[in-house]
Every structure is written in C-alpha cells, then in structure tokens.
Amino acid sequence: MERVLEEAGVPPRRRETAWSLGVAFAVMVALFIAAPFLVYPVFLMKALCFALFACAFNLLIGYVGLASFGHALFFGWASYVTAHAAKVWALPPELAVIVGMATAAVLGLVAGSIAIRRQGIYFAMITLALAQMMYFFALQAKFTGGEDGIQGVPRGRLFGFFDLTGEMRMYLFVLVVVLAGFLLIYRIINSPFGEVLKAIRENEQRTISLGYKTERYKLVAFVLSATLSGLAGSLKALVFQLASLTDVHWAMSGDVLLMTLLGGLGTVFGPVAGAFLVVAMQNYLATFGQWVLVIQGAIFVVCVLAFRRGIVGEIAHGLRVQL
Amino acid sequence: MFEVFGIPSQALFGQLLLGLINGSFYALLSLGLAVIFGMLNIINFTHGAQYMMGAFAAYLLLQHAGIGYWGALVIAPIVIGATGVFVERFFLQRLRKLDPLYGLLLTFGLALIIEGLFRNYYGSSGLPYQVPETLQGGRNLGFMFLPNYRAWVIVLSLAVCFATWFAIERTRLGSYLRAATENPVLVRAFGINVPRMVTLTYGFGVGLAALAGVMAAPIYNVSPQMGSDLIIVVFAVVVIGGMGSILGAILTGFALGIIEGLTKVFFPEASNTVIFVIMAIVLLIRPAGLFGRNA
DSSP states (O other): OOTHHHHHTTOOOOGTTTTHHHHHHHHHHHHHHHGGGGHHHHHHHHHHHHHHHHHHHHHHHHTTTOOOOHHHHHHHHHHHHHHHHHTTOOOOHOOOOHHHHHHHHHHHHHHHHHHHHHHHHHHHHHHHHHHHHHHHHHOOOTTTTGGGEEEEOOOOOEETEOOOOSHHHHHHHHHHHHHHHHHHEEEEEEHHHHHHHHHHHHOOOOOOHHOHHHHHHHHHEEEEHHHHHHHHHHHHHHHHHEEEEEGGGHHHHHHHHHHHHHHHOOOOOOHHHHHHHHHHHHHHHHGGGGGHHHHHHHHHHHHHHTTHHHHHHHHHHHHOOOO | OOOTTEEHHHHHHEEEEHHHHHHHHHHHHHOOOOOHHHHHHHHTHHHHHHHHHHHHHHHIIIIOOOHHHHHHHHHHHHHHHHHHHHHHHHHGGGGGTHHHHHHHHHHHHHHHHHHHHHHHOOOOSSSSOOOOOOGGSEEOOOSSEEEEHHHHHHHHHHHHHHHHHHHHSSHHHHHHHHHHHHHHHHHHTTOOHHHHHHHHHHHHHHHHOOOOOOOOTSSSSSTHHHHHHHHHHHHHHHHHOOSSHHHHHHHHHHHHHHHHHHHHHOOOOOOOOOHHHHHHHHHOTTTTSSSSSOO
C-alpha cells in the first residue's frame, strides 16, 4: 500500500504551494453558495452528504493506506439510528445527528479493532465481511423496518428554533456541517497526528521502529473516519427523511470507493469532485437502469489502468500544485 | 424417525446436507481464490461474477445449443476460464508491478460490469435449470431422504478439490507453480515461462469458479446476482482459513458450510451471520487464520 500514492503520483507536500488549497477552497465555497439557485437543492444536498462521506473514507485510504470495503456499515447504521431517534424518540435534529455519529463511532471502534489485525487485501475483505454481517442485522432488526426502511423522518427544528422543513434552510444546515467536517479532516491530515498517519502509509515498519504504536494510530484514524462517515449518513437520513437498506448494502461501500478513486486518492478536494460526478451520473443515467452499474464498473477499470491519480490528482500534477 | 436434541432427524440431517452442499461451493470457490492468490498475489473480486457466468453458460448452452448438463460441465469451465485468460493477459498483467490493491479495484470493477450486463439482459429474477435426468430422484437412507443430485454435487466437489490439491502439491507442474510462488525470478532463470504460468493459473482458478456455477445451476436459480452475495461469504471463509494452504481452504469451506447448516437448525436467526461472527472471533484469537502463515 505504501507504493499506492507514489504510483498515483501525488506530489509531495510543499509549503510554498499551499496557496492553491486556499484558492480552491474559496472557489468551492462560492460554487456551493451559488449552486442552489441553479440546481435542485435536494440533489446538491445528496452530493454534499456523499462528498463528506468520501472525504471521511479518503482519510483512511488516502492518508493511512487502509482500503476499507465496508464503509457503508457506518454510513448506513448512523442513518438508521438518526432516523429512529428523530422519528420515534422525537429528538431534535442536532441530537439525532449526534446519536447517529456516536453509533458510528462505537461501530468503528469494534470493527476497527478487528480489521486492523490484518493488512492490505485482508483488511479489505474483513471490512467487507463485517459490513455484510451488519447488513443482515439491519435486514432482520425490528426498528429498521426491514425492506421498507424508516420512512417519514421529521427534520424538526435545529436548536429548537431553526425550522429545517424548507429545502433552502436544510441546504444551509447541510452545507455548514459538511464544510465543518471537510475542514476538520483537513486539520487532521495536517496535524502532527496526520503526519504519523502518512508515515504509516509510506512505511509502517519504519514508523514502528521510530517508536510509534502504529496500531493505535490506525485505530484512531479508523474511528475518526467511521464517525465522520456516520455524520454523512445521519445528514442523508434527514435530507431524504428516509433510512433504508441501500445505505448499508455493500454497493454503497463500492460507491464511496469509486468517488474517492475517481476524484483522486489522497487529495484534499478529489473526494468532493468524485462525489459530485458519481451522484450526478447516478441521477442523470437513472433511466438507463443497470447500465449505471456497467458504467461504474468501467470507470473503475479505466481509473485503475490509465488514470490512477484521479481527476483532481491529474490536475494537481499538471499544474504542479497541491489540491 | 427419531429426534436429536429435540429436533426431528429429518430436519437435522436435511440442514446438515444443505450445509454440506453450501460447504462444497465455499470450498470450490475459496480454493480458486487461494490458487489465484498464490500466484498473482491479488484477491479476485470477479470470482463471484465468474461463478455466475458459469451458471449462465450452462443455461445458455441448453437454451441455444441444446447441450445439456454433462456437456456444460466440461464446456462452461473451459469457455469461462478462457475469458479469465483474456482478463489476466490484457488487464491484470499490466498491474503486476503495482500495489495489490489495484488488482482488487480492477476485479471489483469487472465484477460490476459483468453483473450489470447480465442484469440488463436477463433481469433480476432467477431462471430455472433442470436437474439432469440421470440424477433425478433420490434415495431414502432411513433417517433422511437424499436427493441424488445433491449427493453428486458433494462427491464431485470433493473429487475436484482433491484433484487440485494433488496437482499442486504432488506433481511436477505443481512444484513449478509452488516454486514460482516463492521466487518467480529464479524459476524464470531456469527457463520456465512464468508469465504464461501465471496467466494459465488465473484461467484455472476462474474455471473452478465456473464449474461451481454449473454445479449450482440446478440447485439455486440462475440469476445475475447469485455470485455477489456468495463471494462475500467466501471472502470471510478465506479470512478464517488463511490463504497459506490449499488443504486449509478446502477444509474450512466444508466445515463452515456444516456449521452454517447446524445454525439453521438450532438458531435460525443467526444463520446468515454465523460465518462472519466466526471470522471476527478467529481474527481476535489467531489473526493469520486457522491455516495461514504469518500475516
């Protein structure tokens, strides 16, 4: 895995080019502010939720080098718990989201401590199997509503006064939370802790020999990634007022992997771009039925064979800047 | 009729038989994965799709060419195995020098493409495939009824597993294979064409998956998604067994099938998840897997 990013050609971090990140962030925020006046807000909210999900996923695959095939587990279960908390316990949205995130954090702690016992492709298979197990739990548990899911989840009033029923208000809420999550992830990967994560990605043995308990770092990164994926799932439950089996299915883990790979593994903005592209594709090609699956598969194949840096990675490489 | 632990013998042995059948498929598929992993160092995510293609090959041969089960049992693995050779030659070979993760991603993408194409043309509902005439019916063993076809599946699976084990562990060709797994550069220096061997190994593993698909066609319906759910369970089986040993893959496959069958009798709610739970426990106690070498 340590070779992945080298092969992908992610440029080494350079302080003097960090201005590109600031410019890109400003452009991204400006686009998000203008977008709801041009595009259907529910579509944007969906893409934003997936952008956060993909960024959280990228924290693990792009910066620690751990390829999880089971992240739907955290996304989907947080979504169920938030939906249940908002609908049955009648919690306000902020608490419902926090309960969902806490669930994802606990699941991340359990799944993470099992999965980090193996590396590489075993890690991928283990996370996939654990996620499938929890998929079956979701299918059988009473509170998830089985095939029907949890429908008609109330969005409620944020902090008791900010009514989220209107699409523009909900969009504002989602945008603020997603940007906060995005900045938090950026902060994590540029902290001393993040430097250790990257060291593990590059050469785990050497990091151990330097005296770092890499297992602990990997576990903390896994829990952080799971929690933020849970945040994305919780938001999605409120946006669509629905939590369903789709969100815990392995295909969802494949989707988030595709978004991250297409945008660019280990880039700051890649997962966001990838999420918007994949969600747009699923939206506009929905009428073509199963062809969406074929196209997604083809994108995987093309990305792996010809295009390992991803879109944002290629742009960053071409312009010789960090993105 | 008699009872065991308060369960009628028919139900108990019936589920045990089902477990053995599932175990046969787990064993065949995890064997193919282990063989491929040994040579290519990648996990073949397309394995489930290739198993499904094997079942479809049997169905299509019958529908369009009038070739029945016995013909399909020979033709399908060869044809699907040939597609595997193509995939290895034109896709996987390009990734030889990269991180194994890319092989995983590529085969995952291929699995999506194949499943999507078949769903497009054949929908999501299952297509029926008849049990061949010579194997219809069954016999009463006194404590349970044994359908002939199911007995055949178990016997054939055991035979194929044994033959594969024998070929790899006890023949000259197998020793080349094992040597190339250990040190491909040195084996090449002896004048053995290692890249071709790798290609053919992948084709062989894929052929095993297709054979399992043909065997499964009369038991389960032939459907585009028959592979994707099964392959995740088989991954768990592979993690439990560890991929170091061929025999380990076979034994773990059968054993977990039986355990799953027994769970269906005594605790049906957990029958879907028992293998995953066992995987988690094994990882906590013995991370390398039951038969695995060091991680």
